[in-house]
Amino acid sequence: METTTTTLASTSTQPSGQPIQMFDCMIHLMPNKMWYKKFMVKPIKGKEYKGVSLSAAKNIAKGEIILTECPIFTLPFDRDHMAVTGGLMACNSEYKRMFYDMFNCHDETSKMTREMGIFATNGIPCGTDFGSGRVADREGVFVISARINHSCVPNVHGQWVDWVQQIEQRATREIKNKEEICRGYIDLLKPRAERQKELLAKYWFKCDCPACKLTGAELEASDARRKKIRELLDKHHDGKCTDATQGLEEIRLALDCIEKEGLPMYESIFYFFAFHLCAASSDYPNAREWAKKARDSHLMFCGPTLEDLYNRLIADPGCYPDADSMTGRTLWGPT
């Protein structure tokens, strides 16, 4: 079989002229297969057709970056056909070829144009604030990240890094060599029935991930946990917690649900909420401990963007704007 080896490294440029730093490796191309340092892109066999996806080419540690990638172009969510073709026009011929090579799940099923269908199938929010559930105002198409299949218990989490306009895909847990690499396409804090409805409507497949395969009491418990995480995330994010003791109990419950659901990328925001309650209650020693947990968890799953900020909060919780804003009391730290 004929093979080609090529390097797409820092010599490549995206349409904006910025260099792409993602492919820090040789890419070995064969029909339908590519090898990278940490993963392969190849057809995946499943009960249902899963198309092409990524699988680990080595054991990958929790928190390890498997891929950093610039979008070939981005568009606001309210895009139309003209906007997609306009974005494509700014791309060089190689990127155009890669775009048209991407999967289109809306092919025969809707009135979408081919360009709209490809964008809808492969677009990834640039700037997802997964903590609050609010998403960015733009979506981008990424050559490699677009090939990552979905799971409601994903083993990678994509973090958009605004100042370099790149997405970083980090392992949410240890990934074994040859294991399929999956990201979450939708809000994962919905019950299974809602997740499946959304995946079918937007991506035309029935998810059979470990969370979707559950039945009976186990399914009920999983749905309840995801609902609880969402409820508490919204409550604490919107500053609706006025009772610090109850708030910390809720955070403990949320962290337990997060662990049981295998969604550790949601941890850091709850650690931050716990920091907030302790700092607001003038309990600085415990505030420091929660801030350390928030920093380390954010660093592991989202990178160093908030590290300096957390270090300042750890050094002096009193510099936090909401410090001392609630009745003073001694709470508790992470166990």
Ligand SMILES: C[S@@+](CC[C@H](N)C(=O)[O-])C[C@H]1O[C@@H](n2cnc3c(N)ncnc32)[C@H](O)[C@@H]1O
């Ligand atoms: C963004 S693409 C992912 C890459 C795609 N597999 C390919 O061949 O290019 C999204 C499409 O992949 C397929 N897909 C993704 N996750 C899947 C899963 N867990 N089970 C079955 N199909 C899946 C669906 O057809 C979906 O519309």
